Amino acid sequence: MAALEEISGVDRFEELGGENDFGEPNSFSLSRARRYLDTDGSQRTQCSIYKSPDKNGHPLLQIDFTKEKYEPTRESLGDASRAKDHVFYPLGALAYTAGGNTTSIDFLCREVKGTGSMPYVNVSMYSAVDQIRLGGTGKERMTILNSVARKFAKELGCLSEAHLPETIPSPSA
Numbered sequence: 688m689a690a691l692e693e694i695s696g697v698d699r700f701e702e703l704g705g706e707n708d709f710g711e712p713n714s715f716s717l718s719r720a721r722r723y724l725d726t727d728g729s730q731r732t733q734c735s736i737y738k739s740p741d742k743n744g745h746p747l748l749q750i751d752f753t754k755e756k757y758e759p760t761r762e763s764l765g766d767a768s769r770a771k772d773h774v775f776y777p778l779g780a781l782a783y784t785a786g787g788n789t790t791s792i793d794f795l796c797r798e799v800k801g802t803g804s805m806p807y808v809n810v811s812m813y814s815a816v817d818q819i820r821l822g823g824t825g826k827e828r829m830t831i832l833n834s835v836a837r838k839f840a841k842e843l844g845c846l847s848e849a850h851l852p853e854t855i856p857s858p859s860a
Contacts, residue, residue, distance in 0.1 A: 690827040690828075690830040690831050691736075691831055693820070693827050694747075694814065694819045694820055694827050694828065694831070695738055695747050695818065695819065695820060696820040697738050697739070699738070699739040699740075700736050700737065700738060700739055700747070701736075701737050701738075701739040701740075702714045702715060702734075702735060702736065702737065703735060703737070715732065715733075715734040715735075716732075717838060717839055717842040718842065719732050720732045720734075720752045720839060720842075721839075721842055721843060723752070724752060724753070724754055724799055724808065724843075732752065733749055733750065733751050733752075734748075734749070734750040734835070735748070735749050735750075736748045736749075736750075738818065743817070745815045745817060745818055746815060746818070747814065747815060747818040747819065748812055748813070748814055748815075748831070749812065749813045749815075750810065750811070750812045750832070750835055751809075751810070751811050751812075751813075752808065752809075752810055752839060753808070753809045753811075754799055754805075754807070754808060754809075755793060755805050755807035755808065755809050756805065757805060758780075758805050758807065759780045759781035759793035759807055759809070760780075760781060761775065761781065763781075772785050772786045773785050774825050774858045775858060775859050776829055776855065776856060776858050776859065777856050777859045778792065778833065778850060778851055778852055778855070778856060779792045779793055779794035779795075779836065779849060779850055779851055780793045780794055780795055780807055780850070781793040782829065782833075784825030784828055784829055787814070787816060787819070788813055788814040788815070788816050788819070789811070789812075789813060789814075790811065790812040790814070790825070790828040790829055790831075790832045791809065791810075791811040791812070791832075792809070792810050792811075792829075792832055792833060792836045792851070793807050793808065793809045794807065794808055794810075794836060794840055794845075794849035794850065794851055795807055795845065795848050795849060795850070796808045796840060796843050796845035796848065796849060797845060797848065798843050798844050798845050799843060799845075808839070808840070808843065810832060810835060810836040810839060811832075812828065812831065812832045812835075814828060825858075826855060826858075829855050830855050833851055833852075833855055836849070836851050837849075837851045837853070
């Protein structure tokens with residue numbers, strides 16, 4: 688929670704109320720994220736976190752959960768992986784921050800291999816630039832996303848193979 692408070696500058700958060708287009712609650716649940724991971728991608732769940740009170744309707748963070756179609760490597764990112772704003776972390780199969788608002792972790796999870804997909808899950812997070820506190824670090828964002836990814840890997844039954852440590856290591860070269 689400290690990393691979330693650090694990047695936001697507040698200590699209270701909220702989710703959307705109401706229901707989505709499928710009649711399900713807008714509030715996030717790991718079990719629903721797991722269920723949607725097993726679909727063809729036409730449905731997905733997203734965790735949206737807002738500052739409380741929310742003054743502008745922009746989420747502080749949006750976290751997505753998807754299956755990977757390709758093995759995640761630095762090379763699979765193409766030229767983007769060589770951009771100066773990409774900082775890589777030695778966790779999962781591939782983990783990085785990019786710029787001031789993108790954070791991504793791919794991890795191995797043999798439980799999710801399906802037709803046309805690899806046994807990897809991507810958990811990615813977008814931070815709205817107008818919502819995060821200037822000076823927030825990529826390590827804080829990675830700490831938040833790793834915590835979510837660890838809980839999701841546990842829900843999926845693959846935490847032991849996911850290579851998601853409790854403590855974030857220093858970025859790799």
